[in-house]
Amino acid sequence: MIDFSTPPYLLQAHTSVRRVMVQVLVALLPGIGAYVWLIGPSILLQLLVASLAALLAEALMLRLRGRPLGLFLSDGSALVTAWLIALTFPPLAPWWLITVGTLLAIVVAKHLYGGLGQNPFNPAMIAFAACIVSFPALMSQWPVLGLKLTLVEQLEMIFGLAPRIDALSGATPLDALKTALKIGEGNIDIPTLLATQEVFGTFAGRGWEWVTAGYLLGGLWLWQRKVIHWQAPAGFICGLSLLAGALWLWNPERFASPLFHLFSGGAMLGAFFIVTDPVSGCTTTRGRLIFGFLAGVIAYTIRVFGGYPDGVAFAVLLLNLCVPLIDMYTRPPIFGMKDGK
Amino acid sequence: MLQRLFSFRGGVKPETNKAPSVQVPIGLAPLPERLYVPLHQHIGGHPNPLVEAGQRVLKGELIGGAEGWVSAAVHAPTSGTVIAVEEHVAAHPSGLTTLTVVIEPDGREEWIERQVVDHRSLPPERVREFLRDAGVVGLGGAVFPSHAKLTAAKAVAMEDLVINGAECEPFMTCDDVLMRERADEIVRGIAIFRDLLGARRVLIGIEDNKPEAVAAMHEAVGRLGEDYQVVAVPTRYPAGGAKQLIRVLTGKEVPASKRSTELGVQCFNVATVYTAYRALAFGEPVLSRIVTLTGNVEQPRNWEVRLGTPMRDLVALGRPKPDTTRFLMGGPMMGFEIPDLAAPVVKATNCIIAGSPALFPPAPPEMPCIRCGACAEACPHELQPFDLYWFARARNFGKTQEYSLFDCIECGCCSYVCPSHIPLVQYFRFAKSEIWAREREKQAADAAKARFERRNSREEREQAEKAERLAKASVARTSGSRPAATDAGPPARPRGSSAEAGSGSRAESPTDAAAAPAVGDAEALRKATIVAAMERARAQRESAQPKNTDHLSAAQLREIAAIDARRAVLGSAGESPKGPDE
Ligand code: SF4
Ligand code: SF4
Numbered sequence: 001m002i003d004f005s006t007p008p009y010l011l012q013a014h015t016s017v018r019r020v021m022v023q024v025l026v027a028l029l030p031g032i033g034a035y036v037w038l039i040g041p042s043i044l045l046q047l048l049v050a051s052l053a054a055l056l057a058e059a060l061m062l063r064l065r066g067r068p069l070g071l072f073l074s075d076g077s078a079l080v081t082a083w084l085i086a087l088t089f090p091p092l093a094p095w096w097l098i099t100v101g102t103l104l105a106i107v108v109a110k111h112l113y114g115g116l117g118q119n120p121f122n123p124a125m126i127a128f129a130a131c132i133v134s135f136p137a138l139m140s141q142w143p144v145l146g147l148k149l150t151l152v153e154q155l156e157m158i159f160g161l162a163p164r165i166d167a168l169s170g171a172t173p174l175d176a177l178k179t180a181l182k183i184g185e186g187n188i189d190i191p192t193l194l195a196t197q198e199v200f201g202t203f204a205g206r207g208w209e210w211v212t213a214g215y216l217l218g219g220l221w222l223w224q225r226k227v228i229h230w231q232a233p234a235g236f237i238c239g240l241s242l243l244a245g246a247l248w249l250w251n252p253e254r255f256a257s258p259l260f261h262l263f264s265g266g267a268m269l270g271a272f273f274i275v276t277d278p279v280s281g282c283t284t285t286r287g288r289l290i291f292g293f294l295a296g297v298i299a300y301t302i303r304v305f306g307g308y309p310d311g312v313a314f315a316v317l318l319l320n321l322c323v324p325l326i327d328m329y330t331r332p333p334i335f336g337m338k339d340g341k
Numbered sequence: 342m343l344q345r346l347f348s349f350r351g352g353v354k355p356e357t358n359k360a361p362s363v364q365v366p367i368g369l370a371p372l373p374e375r376l377y378v379p380l381h382q383h384i385g386g387h388p389n390p391l392v393e394a395g396q397r398v399l400k401g402e403l404i405g406g407a408e409g410w411v412s413a414a415v416h417a418p419t420s421g422t423v424i425a426v427e428e429h430v431a432a433h434p435s436g437l438t439t440l441t442v443v444i445e446p447d448g449r450e451e452w453i454e455r456q457v458v459d460h461r462s463l464p465p466e467r468v469r470e471f472l473r474d475a476g477v478v479g480l481g482g483a484v485f486p487s488h489a490k491l492t493a494a495k496a497v498a499m500e501d502l503v504i505n506g507a508e509c510e511p512f513m514t515c516d517d518v519l520m521r522e523r524a525d526e527i528v529r530g531i532a533i534f535r536d537l538l539g540a541r542r543v544l545i546g547i548e549d550n551k552p553e554a555v556a557a558m559h560e561a562v563g564r565l566g567e568d569y570q571v572v573a574v575p576t577r578y579p580a581g582g583a584k585q586l587i588r589v590l591t592g593k594e595v596p597a598s599k600r601s602t603e604l605g606v607q608c609f610n611v612a613t614v615y616t617a618y619r620a621l622a623f624g625e626p627v628l629s630r631i632v633t634l635t636g637n638v639e640q641p642r643n644w645e646v647r648l649g650t651p652m653r654d655l656v657a658l659g660r661p662k663p664d665t666t667r668f669l670m671g672g673p674m675m676g677f678e679i680p681d682l683a684a685p686v687v688k689a690t691n692c693i694i695a696g697s698p699a700l701f702p703p704a705p706p707e708m709p710c711i712r713c714g715a716c717a718e719a720c721p722h723e724l725q726p727f728d729l730y731w732f733a734r735a736r737n738f739g740k741t742q743e744y745s746l747f748d749c750i751e752c753g754c755c756s757y758v759c760p761s762h763i764p765l766v767q768y769f770r771f772a773k774s775e776i777w778a779r780e781r782e783k784q785a786a787d788a789a790k791a792r793f794e795r796r797n798s799r800e801e802r803e804q805a806e807k808a809e810r811l812a813k814a815s816v817a818r819t820s821g822s823r824p825a826a827t828d829a830g831p832p833a834r835p836r837g838s839s840a841e842a843g844s845g846s847r848a849e850s851p852t853d854a855a856a857a858p859a860v861g862d863a864e865a866l867r868k869a870t871i872v873a874a875m876e877r878a879r880a881q882r883e884s885a886q887p888k889n890t891d892h893l894s895a896a897q898l899r900e901i902a903a904i905d906a907r908r909a910v911l912g913s914a915g916e917s918p919k920g921p922d923e
Binding site: 006007008009010011012015016017019020068071072075077115116117118229278279281283284331332333334335336337338 | 349350353355356434511584588594595596597599669671673674675676677678696701702704705706708709710711712713714715717721722723724725727728744745748751753756757758759760761762764766767770
């Protein structure tokens with residue numbers, strides 16, 4: 001059907017799916033560095049567990065589907081999914097939870113939909129959403145801040161050799177804020193909370209704010225390298241901060257600032273690594289803006305008014321559903337057809 | 342005055358690799374032992390051979406006359422003897438054969454009597470015919486007969502004449518050296534085109550990686566006292582595509598559904614202008630062209646090559662290196678692999694590149710599309726190649742048309758940047774040829790249907806006439822009155838037979854009909870029933886058949902019609918390779 005000895009005979013050097021994926025992995029490193037430094041080295045172990053699970057699942061599925069193993073295993077896409085899962089799950093979550101999440105992502109969300117390039121939903125977000133619905137308790141056990149565990153103790157925790165003690169009764173800064181507001185029942189306001197509670201740092205969650213700053217840095221690098229387009233992250237950040245900003249201006253006692261929201265939870269990771277996923281995202285310029293913007297708005301709504309501590313995953317999955325529609329209505333005019341004829 | 346430049350979206354910047362072949366001036370390729378001159382070297386009508394084996398021809402003698410308006414003549418590139426008029430392998434990716442005049446040169450280069458004309462002294466129509474009969478076609482690679490592009494649109498004033506010296510394909514330098522060495526002739530030739538079109542302004546666009554050519558053209562324009570503007574345009578493939586260059590120089594975007602003259606602009610390649618000038622000022626028809634021979638050869642260079650020279654002879658001049666595995670005709674972005682070096686150099690042969698695995702590494706294995714959008718960003722026509730790819734793969738050809746498949750110029754930018762190394766252009770070519778094939782089938786079916794309907798209506802008419810005759814005959818019999826008898830019975834015979842002669846079938850004399858009226862009626866009824874049943878069945882079939890033009894807007898339908906018309910021209914040309922220049 002296709003004659004492969006036809007032009008172009010020149011192809012751009014150094015461009016491949018693997019190169020795209022490797023650059024995404026590299027861009028995650030600043031965030032991971034800050035994570036290790038401020039939260040604890042256990043994340044490295046989680047990354048390893050997720051990577052192994054992803055590669056195994058990928059190999060198995062490729063074999064089952066009769067696809068060339070070497071070509072697809074080395075494309076790096078499974079690793080990107082694995083790393084995103086590890087980075088969105090609690091750092092001391094048991095190993096099997098991460099594994100289940102990863103298997104779900106690779107086997108169901110990716111391969112059952114047709115493999116690389118075919119999945120309508122972001123696999124990492126499927127993993128997160130499925131696990132938080134199925135294992136809400138485990139998925140919200142975050143280490144108490146300042147918890148000083150040795151590497152061995154962390155290992156024991158992850159592999160279930162030590163009891164999952166109150167050391168894990170911590171919460172994410174987003175959670176802490178929400179809970180405190182609920183308990184305070186209007187008697188407590190956000191500025192006081194932020195100033196007094198130990199879990200909050202300079203402008204968001206203590207420690208976490210720098211991890212998210214790391215993601216921001218990596219994301220900007222990806223943009224500069226032209227691996228991602230600016231529209232989706234810009235849309236996401238706008239959507240989130242516009243809504244957050246409006247409510248914050250209206251009632252700063254009850255609503256945290258846009259800055260706090262941008263550097264909390266999965267916002268930065270979402271903006272630069274999740275809504276930018278080309279496969280499950282929009283392909284048109286305007287479409288990407290709309291996708292990002294709506295994802296930001298929905299993420300904020302779920303995180304502030306909904307039942308879950310963060311809303312990025314659900315927002316992204318919801319918009320994945322709308323991609324074909326958005327793409328259809330934002331198809332750009334072609335050369336010579338710009339005057340609407 | 343500084344010319345304001347516009348920009349087109351997309352495009353890519355591959356290594357240009359132009360330097361090796363511009364180190365030495367144009368060389369004159371030696372006369373080969375035999376010349377194989379195909380009669381059909383352009384888009385449009387196939388010229389018929391005007392010579393036969395054994396006949397002696399002079400240099401410049403007409404060997405194939407233009408067939409129809411969109412066509413061009415072909416001439417003997419040297420003096421000698423016609424050995425044969427036969428099928429010979431063509432310079433085409435398919436490696437198919439084409440009718441070719443084989444000439445054995447006598448080495449004397451005896452010219453025909455050359456007729457020199459001043460285009461200002463002739464009516465424009467005559468100048469156009471002259472160009473057609475001199476075989477002037479677009480030498481950028483598209484080989485569209487130039488005279489057919491030299492009529493301004495009636496309703497629109499011709500504002501700009503764009504002269505294309507951009508030459509954006511990597512490796513290719515034939516226009517570059519031509520502008521360096523023969524700028525005066527090009528500049529003189531522009532006047533012919535400007536006057537025929539009545540263009541107000543002439544813009545000569547040259548990519549800024551050819552400063553020598555820009556300088557040479559600038560000087561020539563100054564020396565000859567013309568007011569043409571020589572503009573250096575940014576180097577970015579495909580800046581030399583006619584539509585892209587028009588966009589860059591004038592800001593106008595010519596959609597696929599329109600002619601550029603409808604927007605008051607027309608574009609010609611510098612080499613075309615040069616040959617037009619030689620044709621008028623020296624009476625020399627197009628007998629040779631400049632060909633870049635480069636790539637994996639010891640001596641890259643531009644050669645002036647007689648049309649019909651076997652590629653093997655030309656390639657030998659460059660001394661290909663031992664690791665050469667293939668030869669490309671045209672540039673590496675839009676050219677094709679030459680299946681057989683016995684194929685001759687033709688008007689479309691702008692460049693021959695010797696290729697080695699090191700020079701053109703094989704494409705890495707194809708991966709699935711990751712929807713990264715790199716192709717859409719690179720597409721100069723602002724299409725969504727991944728969508729087109731998706732529909733083409735699914736053989737959803739209606740959708741490919743809805744997504745403007747026929748606006749694709751097959752420039753290859755999308756394939757060039759795709760991280761999944763998907764041969765996108767090949768999918769688009771596949772889709773286009775599938776659609777063309779289906780169209781052809783549909784046209785054949787429509788013609789058959791029309792024939793069938795014509796026959797049906799004829800039969801119906803005959804039935805009706807017969808019934809009328811019968812009725813009148815019976816009236817005449819029963820009443821026996823004179824007036825009726827004039828219309829029926831024996832006196833009516835001449836009229837009846839003339840109707841039969843007109844419809845040309847089934848001789849049935851009125852007497853026969855009168856003898857067996859009942860039989861005739863039953864027969865007629867039965868026939869009518871059958872016809873009606875067939876009609877119903879056809880209607881049902883039609884409504885059940887999916888039409889790939891179902892959800893198209895009127896504008897798109899118009900576009901498709903325009904494309905079809907263009908394709909008819911292309912198709913008849915055996916899909917000549919289309920270059921981005923011109
Ligand atoms: S460049 Fe290739 S992988 Fe990217 S969207 Fe286009 S076809 Fe798909
Ligand atoms: S080959 Fe067609 S689709 Fe691809 S970049 Fe060129 S015009 Fe666009």
